[in-house]
Amino acid sequence: MTFVNNDSRSHDMASDPHPEHTTCTELNQVGFLNSGQSRTSGNLNTARTCTYHDHNLPANAGLKGTVVIQ
Numbered sequence: 001m002t003f004v005n006n007d008s009r010s011h012d013m014a015s016d017p018h019p020e021h022t023t024c025t026e027l028n029q030v031g032f033l034n035s036g037q038s039r040t041s042g043n044l045n046t047a048r049t050c051t052y053h054d055h056n057l058p059a060n061a062g063l064k065g066t067v068v069i070q
């Protein structure tokens, strides 16, 4: 899965739960993205639901998301 930062500020994307980031560790490979940057996560090969957040703004619901791997 590729994350694209279309915002004007940086974001630091990581798997839930915060701050351990242990549920879907492949998403932690995305990490810090400057404005305009993009990066692809590790391969998501196991069927499950992954949720993620901005590690620097972990309470911001607008920066949370869900990936359903089927």
Ligand SMILES: [Cu+2]
Residues within 6 Å of the ligand: 014, 017, 018, 019, 020, 021, 053, 054, 055, 056, 058
């Ligand atoms: Cu975090």
